[in-house]
Amino acid sequence: MTKSTDLDLDAIRARYRAERDRRTATTAGERQYLDVDQGFSHLLDDPYGEAPPRPAIDREVEVLIVGGGFGGLLTGARLSEAGIDDMLIADAGSDFGGTWYWNRYPGAACDIESYIYFPLLEETGYMPVERYSKSAEIRAHCRRIGEHFGLYEKALFSTQVVALDWDAAAARWIARTNRGDRIAARFTVLTTGPLNRPKLPDIPGIASFAGHSFHTSRWDYAYTGGSATEVMEGLADKRVGIIGTGATGVQCIPPLAKSAQHLTVFQRTPSSVDVRNNSATDPDWAASLHPGWQQERMENFTAQFTRELPATDLVGDGWTALFRTLRERLANNVDGLSAAELFERADFEKMEELRARVASIVEDEAAAEALKPWFSLYCKRPCFHDEFLQSFNRDNVTLVDTAGRGVERITADAIVVAGVEYPVDCLIFATGFDVATSYAQRSGMTVRGVGGLSLSDKWGGGLSTLHGMHTRSFPNCFVISQAQAGMSPNFPHMLSEQTGHIAHIVRHCTAQGIQTVEPTAEAEGNWVDTILKLGEARRQFNADCTPGYYNDEGRNSDVAARSSAFGTGPVAFIKLLQAWREAGDLAGLELDGDHARAKMENAA
Numbered sequence: 281m282t283k284s285t286d287l288d289l290d291a292i293r294a295r296y297r298a299e300r301d302r303r304t305a306t307t308a309g310e311r312q313y314l315d316v317d318q319g320f321s322h323l324l325d326d327p328y329g330e331a332p333p334r335p336a337i338d339r340e341v342e343v344l345i346v347g348g349g350f351g352g353l354l355t356g357a358r359l360s361e362a363g364i365d366d367m368l369i370a371d372a373g374s375d376f377g378g379t380w381y382w383n384r385y386p387g388a389a390c391d392i393e394s395y396i397y398f399p400l401l402e403e404t405g406y407m408p409v410e411r412y413s414k415s416a417e418i419r420a421h422c423r424r425i426g427e428h429f430g431l432y433e434k435a436l437f438s439t440q441v442v443a444l445d446w447d448a449a450a451a452r453w454i455a456r457t458n459r460g461d462r463i464a465a466r467f468t469v470l471t472t473g474p475l476n477r478p479k480l481p482d483i484p485g486i487a488s489f490a491g492h493s494f495h496t497s498r499w500d501y502a503y504t505g506g507s508a509t510e511v512m513e514g515l516a517d518k519r520v521g522i523i524g525t526g527a528t529g530v531q532c533i534p535p536l537a538k539s540a541q542h543l544t545v546f547q548r549t550p551s552s553v554d555v556r557n558n559s560a561t562d563p564d565w566a567a568s569l570h571p572g573w574q575q576e577r578m579e580n581f582t583a584q585f586t587r588e589l590p591a592t593d594l595v596g597d598g599w600t601a602l603f604r605t606l607r608e609r610l611a612n613n614v615d616g617l618s619a620a621e622l623f624e625r626a627d628f629e630k631m632e633e634l635r636a637r638v639a640s641i642v643e644d645e646a647a648a649e650a651l652k653p654w655f656s657l658y659c660k661r662p663c664f665h666d667e668f669l670q671s672f673n674r675d676n677v678t679l680v681d682t683a684g685r686g687v688e689r690i691t692a693d694a695i696v697v698a699g700v701e702y703p704v705d706c707l708i709f710a711t712g713f714d715v716a717t718s719y720a721q722r723s724g725m726t727v728r729g730v731g732g733l734s735l736s737d738k739w740g741g742g743l744s745t746l747h748g749m750h751t752r753s754f755p756n757c758f759v760i761s762q763a764q765a766g767m768s769p770n771f772p773h774m775l776s777e778q779t780g781h782i783a784h785i786v787r788h789c790t791a792q793g794i795q796t797v798e799p800t801a802e803a804e805g806n807w808v809d810t811i812l813k814l815g816e817a818r819r820q821f822n823a824d825c826t827p828g829y830y831n832d833e834g835r836n837s838d839v840a841a842r843s844s845a846f847g848t849g850p851v852a853f854i855k856l857l858q859a860w861r862e863a864g865d866l867a868g869l870e871l872d873g874d875h876a877r878a879k880m881e882n883a884a
């Protein structure tokens with residue numbers, strides 16, 4: 281492994297900046313993406329399930345959960361554990377699963393170790409069959425959670441909530457759905473996912489493409505044949521093009537390479553791709569686990585990314601490798617370098633190792649050069665795969681590197697880069713999801729709180745919350761996201777903490793007869809200030825990064841800064857919530873406050 285003493289640190293820094301600059305010079309922020317509603321709304325159709333006819337419902341419930349992914353399932357489970365069973369869970373999909381319902385592309389798998397990624401393993405008595413699970417097993421686990429906690433009876437599938445309005449007189453949220461339902465709920469939990477709505481690049485000519493095309497989150501197996509784990513025989517005589525080499529592209533390119541007559545990969549920025557080294561679950565290890573092991577393992581993993589740097593690294597995989605190195609260097613810091621300097625050097629070494637990995641696998645020199653990532657590991661989602669780079673050694677695979685510029689043009693039957701036409705029969709968009717658009721656009725619903733204020737308007741100038749989950753003028757409404765909350769690469773860990781916290785508040789309100797709960801303006805303002813202050817270091821880090829959804833597509837704007845996670849880290853955030861609950865006074869929340877009632881009178 282290369283040591284930092286062998287590296288020219290200034291040269292690497294300069295190369296990183298140059299790579300970032302060539303990307304930012306040609307593509308600007310979210311404007312480079314299309315709103316799928318403008319001519320591509322078929323992309324949101326569900327290819328996996330029918331929406332069976334059913335009469336519209338008119339119901340009153342204690343809690344309406346919007347979203348049936350891990351967030352919705354965990355909320356349902358935690359509420360049920362807290363003795364609250366009067367709930368409905370609405371989801372646009374025809375089953376539980378959320379992101380795992382939609383993302384069934386070939387090769388889809390979890391990148392985080394399944395033993396910490398699958399929620400509620402001990403509660404449901406399940407053990408994943410391998411260390412990094414395929415999507416079908418994750419979906420099956422979602423169904424298992426639904427069955428275990430009796431959530432199927434509370435589910436409204438193939439149902440999109442289109443509007444949520446606060447009825448101040450009744451102190452209820454009134455939900456309207458695309459199935460004509462009306463649901464009045466005392467509390468609502470919005471857990472619609474951070475990467476929910478597919479997005480398309482606004483490439484000139486995109487609408488003129490006359491071949492077959494789809495987005496990876498709506499995989500068209502009717503066209504490709506096969507399945508997520510089998511050869512797609514429908515592609516045997518097809519020239520397939522794929523745009524995008526993020527975490528999704530990296531996973532679906534190997535199976536596409538094995539199935540297509542020819543595969544052309546259009547790359548703008550290469551991902552970092554480390555070894556996967558998957559393995560079957562060792563039954564002896566599984567049998568040796570003691571009660572509470574999953575929580576302990578989740579906490580240990582999340583703590584690796586914080587200042588705590590626990591001495592033991594229970595997961596010990598590619599996610600935590602950089603921090604293992606950092607821990608060793610801190611313990612043996614003979615040059616007296618700062619933690620930031622040590623981190624930068626460990627990061628440079630890691631990326632040098634990953635670039636060397638590309639060179640050792642990819643035979644074509646030009647392709648190998650183009651596939652080398654020149655940015656800091658955590659600028660983009662780190663990827664892990666043992667077949668991705670190898671795919672470029674196949675005769676039927678061509679890499680078209682756009683040198684940071686992106687695809688130039690799309691015609692009726694070809695993709696154009698640097699004036700060269702690449703004819704394709706099928707074009708697959710692995711181009712990611714809306715992140716920075718309005719809440720209404722990303723979630724497909726309008727949320728209007730006190731006095732008719734919409735959530736999109738309230739957050740138009742940037743997010744404003746208490747603990748990332750309450751926002752003033754939206755009483756009894758909880759939003760689940762990592763923005764202004766704790767952020768762990770293991771998303772389900774934070775969901776578990778947040779949903780437990782929400783269940784605590786709902787139970788408290790129910791037990792005490794509290795009708796409305798919303799943050800005070802002061803508490804919310806203080807929390808936003810804290811987020812901005814503590815997020816400054818990450819903002820500076822982001823400024824040096826190549827563009828992507830992590831850094832607001834390179835804009836690194838004030839609005840995006842307000843969506844940062846709690847800067848002291850996820851463990852500190854979890855402890856903060858714990859201390860808040862233990863204090864028992866619901867600090868910062870206005871209980872049965874005048875704010876909601878006063879607005880109601882105004883509105884009347």
Ligand code: NDP
Pocket residue numbers: 389390391392475481482483523524525526527528529531546547548549550661682685686687710711712713827828829
């Ligand atoms: P991303 O947003 O990460 O990637 C989109 C890709 O499309 C990028 O490679 C981007 O290039 C490329 N792109 C966009 N516009 C153009 C254009 N005009 N020309 C050429 N290329 C273009 O989306 P993904 O779906 O890959 O991943 C989203 C997230 O989903 C991940 O970051 C991860 O959090 C999650 N995920 C998790 C997995 C797991 O294992 N748990 C697996 C898969 C996804 P550029 O980089 O230059 O912007």
